[in-house]
Amino acid sequence: MKVFFITRYAKKEPLQFGEVPEPTLGENDVLVSVHAASVNQLDAKIRDGEFKLILPYKLPLVLGNDVAGVVVRVGSRVTTFKAGDEVYARPDKDRIGTFAEFIALHETDVALKPKNLSMEEAASLPLVALTAWQALVERGNLKKGQKVFIQAGSGGVGTIAIQLARHLGATVATTTSASNVDLVKRLGADVVIDYKTQDFETILNGYDLVLNSQDAKTLEKSLRILKPGGTLISISGPPDPAFAQEVGLNWLLKIVLTLLSYSTREKASRLGVNYSFLFMKASGSQLARITALIESKIIIPVIDKIYPFASTNEAIAYVESGRSKGKVVVNMK
Secondary structure, three states: OEEEEEOOOOOOOOOEEEEOOOOOOOOOEEEEEEEEEEEOHHHHHHHHOOOOOOOOOOOOEEOOOOEEEEEEEEOOOOOOOOOOOEEEEOOOHHHOOOOEOEEEEEHHHEEEOOOOOOHHHHHOOHHHHHHHHHHHHHHOOOOOOOEEEEOOOOOHHHHHHHHHHHHOOOEEEEEEOHHHHHHHHHHOOOEEEEOOOOOHHHOOOOEEEEEEOOOHHHHHHHHOOEEEEEEEEEOOOOOOHHHHHHOOOOHHHHHHHHHHOHHHHHHHHHHOOEEEEOOOOOOHHHHHHHHHHHHOOOOOOOEEEEEEHHHHHHHHHHHHOOOOOOEEEEEOO
C-alpha cells in the first residue's frame, strides 16, 4: 500500500512517499480503507522528534493521527463492526499511520462515522474533538455558568472546543486575529480578543478553566486569569509527573518531566490554581458520544483546505504556517 513516512527525525524535512505491506490484522482489530485523513500540528512535532522521549516509535514510521474510511475486514473477535461500515477514529498513540491506503485499528478506538458528514468532514474531527472532550468534560468538568478561556479559537482544537463549551453552557472567551472574529463568534465565543492588538490578561479575570495551546509565556499569563481553585489544562506542555505516571514512563523520564514542569507547577501552586498536562487518548466510546452532538448539529466541522493524497507534504507545510482556520484534510480517494 502507498504511504507517507519518515525514516529519521528531522525538522521541516518532507515525508517520504513509498510502499509498505498492508497492516496485519489482530483478533480485535478492524482494517479500514482510508478515504480521508486530517493533518495536525502533532504530525509535524512527531516528524521533528519533539516527542521521541515519551513516544518511542520504531522507525520507519507512517504518520497521520486522524482517519475516516470504510471497514474492509475485521478480526476474529470483533463484534462491534463489520465490513462495509463507514467509520472514523483517532488511532491509539502507539498505532498511528493514517497517511496510508489502509490502517488497522483496535475496535475500541473506532466509532461509526456521523451520518450527516462527508468522509473529509469526519476525518477532520477525531483528534481535535477528543482533545476538547477530554479537556473540558472529562478533566475540566466544565459546568453551566462557568467561564472558560480557549486559546487560538480559529485553530483545529479551538473551533471544536468553543462549540462544546457553548453546548455545556459556559461563557467562552478566546483569542484570534481580526480576520477570524466573525468565525469564532458564530461558533459561540462570547468574548473575543485580538491577540495582535490586545492583552488578554488585562481583559479576563476570575475564570474557572483555561485550555492552553500556546507557548510558555502565554501559559504563565493564563494562570493569572484563573480564580482561586481554577484549572489550566495544557495540550502544548510542559508534560507533568501525572502524565509520566499515566503512560508508564521509566523512572528517569519521570524525573525529567518532573523537572521540566516544576516551574509551571510551582507558579500555579503560588496562585492557588491547578495545572494539568493533557495528551489526548484514543476512545471510540467518547467519539460515539461526540457523534451524537455532530448529528444534532451542536458541533460542526470547520475545514480550511482539502489536499489530494499526493500533496500530503504541502498540507503539513500549510498547517505549520499557522494560517489555517479549523482543519486541513488529505483526500485519499
